[in-house]
Amino acid sequence: MTHSPSTGNANVQPTADTEYQDMTTIDLPRAKARNAALVAAERGVPVLDVVVPVYNEQEQLADSIRRLHRHLCTEFPFDFRITIADNASEDATLAIAERLAGELDGVRVRRLELKGRGRALHEVWSTSDAPVLAYMDVDLSTDLAALAPLVAPLISGHSDLAIGTRLGRGSQVVRGPKREFISRCYNLILRSTLAARFSDAQCGFKAIRADAAAQLLPHVHDTGWFFDTELLVLAQRSGMRIHEVPVDWVDDPDSRVDIVATAVADLKGIARLLGGFARGSIPVGAIGAQLTPAAEPPPSLLRQVVRFATVGVLSTLAYLVLFLALRPLGAQGANLVALLVTAVANTAANRRFTFGVRGRARVVRHQFEGLVVFGIGLALTSGSLAVLHYFGEPARAVELAVLVAANLLATVVRFVLLRGWVFRSRRSAS
Incomplete structure (x- = not known):
């Protein structure tokens, strides 16, 4: 089931503060990507599939999904779908999600028997028929006004991935000094060890073209919080374009993320990627070549x-x-x-x-x-x-x-x- 909006401006453009960043590492001539709206129209599928991973979120799930649905209905000019990915919740989350799917057009539920945000995104994105895929945290800490600028360059075919950044010029962030310090330290570590050129790896507000996801996901192995970082690093090293959008973001005071455990898992993930790149076991060259084939034959x-x-x-x-x-x-x-x-x-x-x-x-x-x-x-x-x-x-x-x-x-x-x-x-x- 998809939803066709009745209102909205079809000429979605990034905001003035939007920063485009060409993250190309494998500098191949880029093949012209088709407009996702045209692709979706030909296939009879929604342009955008927004995944909301949840685990034991019975308290805020209904309000968040209704708010997201209302925003998409009034502000997004293309067909969309909201997929609630239930990560083996043990409370009433699944029942609430199924009730929302019955009430709201364009909302569906996917039940997974194992936990992990990365696992949920990998599963849903791999099987979605929409040409543009996105995800956001259920607390909606990111202002939804950034959604259209986030996906606009993916729909047009200009970029392959898009991320919200809390560390970019124009971002307005409300959070405690502890989380601010940890976030900046983590991104500094990524720049120092993996030569990351994106500014914010862990903001729960990202989107990707389905053709790019099809090339990257088979090589992304993390099933937890490091999934985002691994995806972005592989995308950057494969020569994909990563579009950044400064976002307004308010920290969720009730967040249940275990910061210490997450930090340890992230460091292990960084070490795993460094080892893979050193051994040459991560085929970033082949990924980039498949997504952006050469525009002309090799020289004679x-x-x-x-x-x-x-x-x-x-x-x-x-x-x-x-x-x-x-x-x-x-x-x-x-x-x-x-x-x-x-x-x-x-x-x-x-x-x-x-x-x-x-x-x-x-x-x-x-x-x-x-x-x-x-x-x-x-x-x-x-x-x-x-x-x-x-x-x-x-x-x-x-x-x-x-x-x-x-x-x-x-x-x-x-x-x-x-x-x-x-x-x-x-x-x-x-």
Whole structure:
């Protein structure tokens, strides 16, 4: 059952304070995402499915759902659904939810036999037919006026995920100093350990496009409060766009969240993600490639050769300039430093320009393997110098000519290894 609103402005636009943030890490050319309203109309489904996870919320459930339903009916211009996800409640929550579903159009109930907010969102989002999915805490601590700006860029196809932030410019937050301190410390830890660029991981006010959820959810394993953070980190590292909306937020004084237990679970989750990224077991590159496929075919061999040659010529010129500048240090020392500096720059340039690999995914691995190739080049050039100097002190012009020839040979070897090993497309896809 869905609800079709009778009033509302169809041109939903973000507020003036809304901040768009392109969180791209895997910088792939983005495929054009279809407008979710058109997709929903073709399928005969609601545009938006708002999930409200609950556990033993008999006191405030009815008032909150009625308030949310009233807001959507009057302020949201598209068909919607409210899904109450009951996390194995032991009080009258389920009975109240079923009564609300019978009274209010567009309200349904999903019963889960196990607890966990992450489990509830994973289950409902994975099976929903709506093209845009959202969730909010049952206490409605976030002002519902932020809902339209939250989902507008997802409906249009501009962004993949959207989050409410209590730490953004324009946010108005009422909460105690203890929770404020904990929240800021947690987000600081995320920035320091996981390089998170979103400002608020745990605000219970988020939305995601269903196509993005289909790519991310199979790789999100937390079933509790860390679910949000894991989802956002994977989205960011997969190159998805995360839209942030400053929200007005009032702390629920009756919140039953165990802060200590939640903090411990969050730290364990951070450690698990760090381990997964270090081992390469989280396929963020493949996720990003599936959601945002390349807009054009990969460069042909001829085009790669031309681009590689361009980079190679520039690298050789830079190498010669550095070598001449450092020659007073000795031929071998100057060769080592000049080759090392240009090798790092050469790998980065070929990664982006020649082989079309963008963003920071596997960049450390690529540079390491590039240094292995550099070692081969060093052996060729240093070996040529050693042989040359074995027969006496050569003229400067002869020395440079030998180095140029050795560098050209090293360049050919470098192209073969970069194309067939370091940036091989099958490895990137895996």
